[in-house]
Amino acid sequence: MLSVPPPSLFSVRSLPVPDPGTPPLGGPRQFLSWLGRQQALTLSLSLITCLVMYGAVAVQPYLLGRVVDEATTSGLDSTTWRWVGFLLAIGLLHAGVTIIANRLYLRSFVEALQRTTQLISRTISRSGRALSDELPAGEVVSAVAIDVERISDLYVVIAQFFGALVAYGVTTALMLTASLQLGLVTALGLPAVAAILALLIKPLQRRQAAQREASGKLVTIGADTVSGLRILRGIGGEAVFAAKYRRQSQQVRAAGVRVAGPQSWLDALQILLPWLFVTLVVYLGAMSAVRGEITAGQLVSFYGYAAFMGWPVQLATQFLRVTTNANVSAKKVLDVLRVTPASGAAPASAEPPPVGVPLRDKTSGVELMPGRVVALVAADPDVSAAIATRLGRFDDEAEATTPVTLGGVPLINLPKEHLRHRIVVSEATPAVFSGRLDTELDVREHAQRKHLHQAMHSADAKDVIDSVPDGLAGLLTEKGRSLSGGQRQRVALARALLTNPEILILVEPTSAVDAHSEARIAARVADDRRGRTTLIVTASPLVLDHVDEVMLLGDDGRVAVSGTHRELMRNASYRTIVGRGLTEEVPS
Numbered sequence: 354m355l356s357v358p359p360p361s362l363f364s365v366r367s368l369p370v371p372d373p374g375t376p377p378l379g380g381p382r383q384f385l386s387w388l389g390r391q392q393a394l395t396l397s398l399s400l401i402t403c404l405v406m407y408g409a410v411a412v413q414p415y416l417l418g419r420v421v422d423e424a425t426t427s428g429l430d431s432t433t434w435r436w437v438g439f440l441l442a443i444g445l446l447h448a449g450v451t452i453i454a455n456r457l458y459l460r461s462f463v464e465a466l467q468r469t470t471q472l473i474s475r476t477i478s479r480s481g482r483a484l485s486d487e488l489p490a491g492e493v494v495s496a497v498a499i500d501v502e503r504i505s506d507l508y509v510v511i512a513q514f515f516g517a518l519v520a521y522g523v524t525t526a527l528m529l530t531a532s533l534q535l536g537l538v539t540a541l542g543l544p545a546v547a548a549i550l551a552l553l554i555k556p557l558q559r560r561q562a563a564q565r566e567a568s569g570k571l572v573t574i575g576a577d578t579v580s581g582l583r584i585l586r587g588i589g590g591e592a593v594f595a596a597k598y599r600r601q602s603q604q605v606r607a608a609g610v611r612v613a614g615p616q617s618w619l620d621a622l623q624i625l626l627p628w629l630f631v632t633l634v635v636y637l638g639a640m641s642a643v644r645g646e647i648t649a650g651q652l653v654s655f656y657g658y659a660a661f662m663g664w665p666v667q668l669a670t671q672f673l674r675v676t677t678n679a680n681v682s683a684k685k686v687l688d689v690l691r692v693t694p695a696s697g698a699a700p701a702s703a704e705p706p707p708v709g710v711p712l713r714d715k716t717s718g719v720e721l722m723p724g725r726v727v728a729l730v731a732a733d734p735d736v737s738a739a740i741a742t743r744l745g746r747f748d749d750e751a752e753a754t755t756p757v758t759l760g761g762v763p764l765i766n767l768p769k770e771h772l773r774h775r776i777v778v779s780e781a782t783p784a785v786f787s788g789r790l791d792t793e794l795d796v797r798e799h800a801q802r803k804h805l806h807q808a809m810h811s812a813d814a815k816d817v818i819d820s821v822p823d824g825l826a827g828l829l830t831e832k833g834r835s836l837s838g839g840q841r842q843r844v845a846l847a848r849a850l851l852t853n854p855e856i857l858i859l860v861e862p863t864s865a866v867d868a869h870s871e872a873r874i875a876a877r878v879a880d881d882r883r884g885r886t887t888l889i890v891t892a893s894p895l896v897l898d899h900v901d902e903v904m905l906l907g908d909d910g911r912v913a914v915s916g917t918h919r920e921l922m923r924n925a926s927y928r929t930i931v932g933r934g935l936t937e938e939v940p941s
Contacts, residue, residue, distance in 0.1 A: 368463055373471035378691050381683035389508060392464045396512060399461055402454040403516025409447035411520040414657025415527055416440040422650030458509045465505040473497055473689055481695030481747050488688060495568060496689050500682035507679040514672040517665040524658050531651050535637055542630050549626065556615050564608035567601070619670060627663030634659035696749045697769030703762050705771050710760030712776070712856055712886070714740055718912040719904060721856060726879055726887040728897050731906040732930055734861070737890045738781060741860050744888070745778035777854040781861040783845035785833030790818070791825040794848050804851060811877040812847035813870050814840065839865045843874070850878070856886040863893060875899045894918065894931050
């Protein structure tokens with residue numbers, strides 16, 4: 354009796370999995386085998402159902418032949434009806450198991466798809482700038498949009514292929530017991546048909562790989578063009594990139610045409626050759642029936658056997674094609690998974706220091722003392738922004754040459770996930786994602802409704818709640834395009850405040866807002882973070898006037914002087930930097 358698996362195995366509600374695991378990165382075969390082992394139970398159940406399903410189909414011609422023979426020899430007596438009952442029972446079994454099998458096919462596909470997507474997403478989120486340094490954007494996009502599905506297809510057909518293979522053996526055995534000649538024709542003929550079809554797989558694989566390469570380049574050009582569209586318009590370069598995209602598009606089309614040749618032959622022969630084989634078997638069976646070597650019922654059975662055995666041939670060629678696609682795509686996915694993260698690749702070698710210790714950048718002399726709200730000012734904003742990024746440990750290569758310590762312990766020696774909770778850096782151009790506004794704000798999933806409103810108040814972003822339909826429960830479009838630049842910046846600021854980290858670093862948090870909004874934000878953020886370690890990278894006097902201390906970087910990139918904003922306004926260099934475009938009386 355077929356054991357019924359738990360209900361969760363028949364659905365995809367338990368996906369995605371909490372941890373996708375750590376796959377081997379040696380090659381496509383190792384990766385695909387590992388991915389199969391991760392869903393061994395689902396694939397095993399799928400194989401069992403396929404064996405039952407195809408076994409039921411293989412036995413039906415035999416039962417139908419017995420019904421015909423019994424009916425022609427003794428009429429509709431009890432024996433005939435008994436064979437009819439067997440045939441009906443097998444048919445019902447086949448129908449029921451097919452329903453289960455299709456649900457397991459879906460489960461296998463989605464499980465492989467979700468796990469591979471999770472692996473890619475995890476690599477992307479951890480890699481930092483290393484990903485864009487090693488791979489073009491188009492390759493990453495294609496890996497998620499194309500390759501993941503091609504890999505997942507493999508786990509749908511694999512159980513069908515092996516199930517059909519066993520059914521092929523059962524059918525051949527049944528045919529050999531009825532007629533040695535027809536059994537041998539079937540046993541030898543179908544493998545010959547499959548071998549002919551397999552000859553087309555190798556050239557198809559080469560052309561599919563070439564098409565995948567061309568498609569990846571096309572997506573890269575498209576992604577680069579869209580990301581730089583505003584700049585291209587400014588310099589009149591749209592036509593140049595459009596021509597480049599057009600040329601690459603034609604190369605993708607030509608590669609697709611080259612794939613279509615062997616693919617069309619494969620599809621045509623996959624249908625033609627098995628049915629030519631069926632015709633041969635029926636002809637030989639009819640001749641045997643005329644000579645009295647087999648009965649009429651056995652002739653009917655042989656026709657059913659031959660028609661059924663076209664399935665294993667089609668599944669075999671489909672399995673080869675899908676395996677080819679999966680290998681090509683697995684290579685591309687592995688290219689993404691092999692990217693070494695810019696930070697956190699090496700294991701931690703030190704225990705995290707206690708809460709309430711200073712964060713110090715030895716190269717610049719910037720030191721964030723516990724519980725103080727300070728600001729960092731530089732003549733070159735890129736220099737101060739680079740220090741802020743370094744304080745968050747986003748590049749271990751830079752950390753090795755310009756060490757940053759937390760409580761005297763180098764950041765590079767601490768667990769990265771631990772640091773991400775203690776130190777949060779909000780960059781000058783943060784990303785805003787699509788989804789519910791409250792969900793995108795509360796990235797750590799611990800804030801209450803009052804905390805969401807408080808953070809939006811501190812970021813002076815109440816107008817965002819009013820402008821989004823359904824307020825905090827409303828949906829943001831992709832990249833927050835429905836918001837203005839200033840609104841996106843304030844939403845990102847509220848999101849950073851809601852993380853409530855031990856150390857918060859804000860890079861130019863008010864660069865896209867007007868002066869009145871900036872004044873409100875400066876006062877509210879300073880009050881919100883009072884008593885907690887905070888660094889604001891800015892040259893805005895409206896913000897600088899609300900912090901506990903301002904550090905001014907000299908031309909050598911080190912802290913030259915520090916003090917309150919009003920104290921530093923006596924410094925000519927500081928006054929020049931913060932007073933650009935603004936006239937302010939020097940305090941006495």
